[in-house]
Amino acid sequence: MSGASSKVLLEHYLKTLKLPSILREHRKMAAVCQAEGADYSTYLLRLIEQEIHDREQRAAERRLKSARFPVVKTLDSFRFEDQPSINQPLVRELAHGEFIKERENVLLIGNSGTGKTHLATALSFAACQMGFRIRFFGVTGLVTQLLERREERQLERFFKQLDRLDLLVLDELGYVPFSKMGSELLFEVVSRAYERTSLIVTTNLPFESWTEVLGSQRLTGALLDRLTHRVHILEANGESFRLQDSIRRRKQRQSKKKS
Incomplete structure (x- = not known):
């Protein structure tokens, strides 16, 4: 040859x-x-x-493409000094991804603008870099998709796609109340993930107020029972980053005017 x-x-x-x-x-x-x-x-x-x-x-x-992060964030860009209420050692520990291997959940609770979404994105991005399969959803957007898939008779197929994930991020629970069907479908997602897929959930509501969003006290109790069975809770009780940035920029403008 x-x-x-x-x-x-x-x-x-x-x-x-x-x-x-x-x-x-x-x-x-x-x-x-x-x-x-x-x-x-x-x-x-x-x-x-x-x-x-x-x-x-x-x-x-x-x-990274499949995760569909709204914006990629890392822990390096998070200002822990501006949110001293957040347990930084726990965040650093979670970034190693062991909670995903153990099928544990992470719940970020706190005021609006305190960095919950940033931390959820940073932790899931770190997991993505380690080889875990991730999907990021705004909770309202997820419920909308669930309702649409149900109408299209594609719900089971969508559930099976979620079942293949290692980590599912549910961002901003608490801003919009759901219909009865929407709440039931969200419960189905959490129920199917239980001890199979890790969840990161961010919320501005304390547990006792979740019924306002989910509508049913019984369903809320069942959802929380599964979500909090094996969970790491991070609380963010500081002032809004956006408010702090606004104040900082205003002071800088005033300082420039004086000079």
Whole structure:
């Protein structure tokens, strides 16, 4: 077999085996290894390492896209000094992702604007980087989707998609009350996740006020029973970040005017 034919056949096999990085890099890597005097094992090792690295990178990009974060946030950008009520050591511990392996939940409770969504996003983003399958929902948007899927007779298919997740984020529970059917469908999500999929839930309401949103005291009790069985609770009782930023900017403008 001629050299040209073997190269064509090699590239055909690499495409068949779905090894795009080796297909792209094998000639360049051969030249590098030849110049360095590296042996065939080193050449093969470097190609495989490149393929694995690129494959992991593509998988990470797919997980990030599938998570559908409204905005990517990290713990590095969270100002713990402005929210001293938040248990920072616990947040740092949760960022290691062990709570997901243990099928535990995280509940962030506190006033509006205190960074609950930021922390929920940062923790789930860290989990995404570790290889966990994540999906982020605003609770109102999730309930709307559930109702629509029910009308379209696609509800069970949607539930099965959620069942495959490692972590489900339910953001901003408490701002909009749900219909009876909406509350029941949300309960179904929490019930199916129980001891199978970890949940991160953010809310501005204390537990005793959840009935105002869910409508039924009995359903609220059952939902809370499942959610809080194995849960880490983070409380954010400080002032709104947005309010603090507004005050800070106003002071800066006043200072500039004086100068």
